[in-house]
Amino acid sequence: MDIQKLIRPTIKALAPYTSARDDFDQIGAKMTFLDANENPFDTTVNRYPSVQPFQLINKLAALKQVSPNQILLGNGSDEVLDLIVRAFCEPGIDNVITLPPTYGMYKVLAAINNIENREVLLNRNFQPNISAILQVADSYSKVLFLCSPNNPTGNVFSVKNVLELLKKFKGLVVIDEAYIDFSSQESWLNAIDDYPNLIITQTMSKAYGMAGIRIGVCYASKEIIEVLNKIKAPYNVNVLSIYKTLEKLTNIATLKKDVAKIKEGSTFLIEEMQSISFIKKIYPTETNFILVKVDNAAKRYQQLLEHKIVVRDRSSQPLCNNCLRITVGTQTQNKQLVKLLKKLEL
Numbered sequence: 001m002d003i004q005k006l007i008r009p010t011i012k013a014l015a016p017y018t019s020a021r022d023d024f025d026q027i028g029a030k031m032t033f034l035d036a037n038e039n040p041f042d043t044t045v046n047r048y049p050s051v052q053p054f055q056l057i058n059k060l061a062a063l064k065q066v067s068p069n070q071i072l073l074g075n076g077s078d079e080v081l082d083l084i085v086r087a088f089c090e091p092g093i094d095n096v097i098t099l100p101p102t103y104g105m106y107k108v109l110a111a112i113n114n115i116e117n118r119e120v121l122l123n124r125n126f127q128p129n130i131s132a133i134l135q136v137a138d139s140y141s142k143v144l145f146l147c148s149p150n151n152p153t154g155n156v157f158s159v160k161n162v163l164e165l166l167k168k169f170k171g172l173v174v175i176d177e178a179y180i181d182f183s184s185q186e187s188w189l190n191a192i193d194d195y196p197n198l199i200i201t202q203t204m205s206k207a208y209g210m211a212g213i214r215i216g217v218c219y220a221s222k223e224i225i226e227v228l229n230k231i232k233a234p235y236n237v238n239v240l241s242i243y244k245t246l247e248k249l250t251n252i253a254t255l256k257k258d259v260a261k262i263k264e265g266s267t268f269l270i271e272e273m274q275s276i277s278f279i280k281k282i283y284p285t286e287t288n289f290i291l292v293k294v295d296n297a298a299k300r301y302q303q304l305l306e307h308k309i310v311v312r313d314r315s316s317q318p319l320c321n322n323c324l325r326i327t328v329g330t331q332t333q334n335k336q337l338v339k340l341l342k343k344l345e346l
Ligand SMILES: Cc1ncc(COP(=O)(O)O)c(C=O)c1O
Pocket: 075, 076, 077, 078, 079, 103, 147, 150, 151, 176, 178, 179, 202, 203, 204, 205, 211, 214, 215, 216
């Protein structure tokens, strides 16, 4: 597949902005920096960050066993997803394909950028409908968004389905792996070298417990990463977030412990919710949330809210009528929820 042909002509021709850090990116070096109109007095954050934090990128590259030039960091994975749309989709001409029920930002990003969003519903098992996807795709279909594990359904897409789409879809296939650390299925990272049209997004917001610092990661071929680097804002990842992430990555053991605890919490909630009469169905999950079908989602949502517990009513999404999405909390929070659900039964 020729990635160059998928890039918007304006972006291909673009001469990107070059910042002081592009010219010289050795912040730690003993140099006299008079190049970026910064304040010279040391506040620990008086200097601009690197255009892309190479220390963090090198660390992630080693951890994930990819090359540093296959990584781009963003202000959350939402920024990365937006960059993908803006680099490859020509407003008013190209289209993206999304598979509802799924993460709502794909649709919003398409709308913001005046890109048609072609929706192909997941099937009853929340798996992609391959033949329908390939049928709606045309030569203007630049991006197919696969969210696996999927939000809000919680399941992963089967390896067979993803492979078929990777082979047959003629545009970019973005696999959003925001919840991959909770999943028993392996990441698709190993496939980057085999499929030049594959882009993987991951985030520090879920298992890593750092939603507040906004770090998202994009893994793709060097060619795709170069295009995204061309259009991102000069200093899109701030110094404090870089420090905090580097610190977190030196302690992967705590991450694993947190994930194990969240999985235990998930098992506990699923077991306890099975006996709640107004919960009609509990969908299997490979994430840190559980989708449940109840008798009346609006009513149950309101009742929980009255007791100061906030969940998400996903009823507006196709195939999710009367469904609530419940994030797994601490064991205290999970017990509090179960106690209340039992009380509401009476
Ligand atoms: C599937 C999915 N992708 C991406 C995101 C956004 O992640 P980030 O915090 O990295 O922007 C979310 C957030 O809920 C999500 O559910």
